[in-house]
Amino acid sequence: MNDILLAFIILINIPLSECFLPTALIRGRRDHLICVFGETTDNDTDNSNQCQFDLFEDEKTTKISSTSRRMMLQTMAMAVMPSVAAAAAASPLALPDDATTYSTSTLVDAATDTLSTAATAATATDQVIVPLEYQPDLSAYVIHYYLFGERFTAIVDSGSPFLTVPSTCKQWGCYRPELTYESGYSNTIEGFDNSVGPVVWRKAEFAFDSNIVFPETLTFGVLGQDLLDGPGGVFFGLVKETDSWIRPSFLGQTGYNSFKVDLRHQSPQLVLSKQSMITDDDYVPLVRDLHARYKDPVVHYTATPTQFVVNGLELKLDPRTPTYVIFDTGLTGMAVSEKLFDGRNLQARKNREKSLWGQVNVAFETHAGNIIELSAAKPITTPLLGKDSPWTRVKGNLIVLGLAFLDGTAMTIDIDDGKLQFTK
Structure with a gap:
């Protein structure tokens, strides 16, 4: 997006040749994820309380390609990755002094009441309709949702599979690790253009608003600060089907088989459905x-x-x-x-x-x-x-x-x- 999270997780025991590069694209005016490297254990248990990653052998040279440049990760020496994993078991992240926002009134504070009343359906049933909002600063449409009762904003992305949140308290929302649960999945390292950093996989209650509450907890990725620095962003992925070693997709967890991203300017919205929505042959x-x-x-x-x-x-x-x-x-x-x-x-x-x-x-x-x-x-x-x-x-x-x-x-x-x- 500029590449299709495209968040692709490559477990360390998976050859680089098996990593199909996501579309290196312009996502909200930035180069997007190219390949993701992570750690796994025999039972792939949760390692969110310690973000330790094995050193790559000297002979392993891994390439990351983006739309603007190719970036080489030469012998990725990471004994301990700081920040996000440690935060998963620590106290809530404090709001940084230098916190900035994109149109704070629209992204964080305003429209909360509007969103609560505009979303359709009493609970997460066979079909839900959620309003979208265009953000000129991002050149993207964003969606608002709640995890553990906290409101988040993300770019609607039909080129990636994951539900993600930031590890910081900035324009995208405020991560509170003490309100989340272990997911059972080990941490991964992901690369976004010139940024490489850890992602911790957690679970929490999910809702689009107070009227659309999902009964089950969902797995989501917490993006480390290294991935949020510069022109980065948070994405709400709509790709459903993934290989078995990929972390769970949002649609895969919620069981929706059909969606409509309606970007007609009168009322942009996302429709999720468990039934087919295309009823004729003109497809x-x-x-x-x-x-x-x-x-x-x-x-x-x-x-x-x-x-x-x-x-x-x-x-x-x-x-x-x-x-x-x-x-x-x-x-x-x-x-x-x-x-x-x-x-x-x-x-x-x-x-x-x-x-x-x-x-x-x-x-x-x-x-x-x-x-x-x-x-x-x-x-x-x-x-x-x-x-x-x-x-x-x-x-x-x-x-x-x-x-x-x-x-x-x-x-x-x-x-x-x-x-x-x-x-x-």
């Missing part, structure tokens, strides 16, 4: 190739386009090397595979075009035979880097579409049925 079929063929550890919402046009010039799509499009609400603009990015650069220079990505149109054919098109003018576009990464397994083009294409539409996904539908 775009989703494909699972990235997971099945290229070992993506989570099942991203992916489709194959019929047309990809930039500045009026069409990319010739070869069925032998298919083009894949991932839909990511946590991404600001667009990310494309490095080969496509470089080829487009050469084409634009040859044609003396004024803009590299001036007007981008992506078309899809529905099951009913209709053509739908997503378009954006001058989307911020970055390459998906990583010559030594599993992205090289994809024998074709990879494109990630973010808010520049999705804003103003309602995107409905029936996960189990593999269907996607856009409504404008």
Whole structure:
């Protein structure tokens, strides 16, 4: 998001080659998670009271790739990771003196009453509707929710699986470890662009507001300060299906099989449903190739386009090397595979075009035979880097579409049925 938490956990006993890089994208004006390294034990018990991580052997050199640069973790010498794990068993985190907020009145203090009354459904039943809020400072839509009675804010992200909170008391909410429970999962180390830090996995009661309370406790990740420094953020992930060694996804824990991210400006909202919401044949079929063929550890919402046009010039799509499009609400603009990015650069220079990505149109054919098109003018576009990464397994083009294409539409996904539908 700039890469699809894409929070991917790589247990130390899992080879790096098995880590499918998440879409390195613009998420709320920052480069997103690339690969995650963690510690596990034989029974994968909770280690939140001590955040100790084994040293990597000298010969193990691990690469982290982002949209802006490649970052090398050379012999990651971490005997003890401070901060977040220790806090899990300590006293509540105090509000830092330098705490800042994004539009404090909207993110933290205001709209509490509005949120409580606007959310639909008495309890967490077969369908819930929760309002979203656009934050210009983040270039993203955010959602409000409660863990252990504390209100949090996160970016709605259809490119990652996890429910997360900050370990600090800033604009995203205030973590209170004494109100949480052991999750049974060991801690992990995650990398966000130039930041690498620990994540502690805890459990707590979850609610969207006082009217939508979930009966079970949910597992969530507590992001360390290292991951929150700079232009970082907290994400509310909507990817449901993951490999078994990945930490539990939010949708996997709550049992919702369908969702709609409605970004039409009159009343942006998130709808979660345990029943299919697409009732006709005018849907775009989703494909699972990235997971099945290229070992993506989570099942991203992916489709194959019929047309990809930039500045009026069409990319010739070869069925032998298919083009894949991932839909990511946590991404600001667009990310494309490095080969496509470089080829487009050469084409634009040859044609003396004024803009590299001036007007981008992506078309899809529905099951009913209709053509739908997503378009954006001058989307911020970055390459998906990583010559030594599993992205090289994809024998074709990879494109990630973010808010520049999705804003103003309602995107409905029936996960189990593999269907996607856009409504404008």
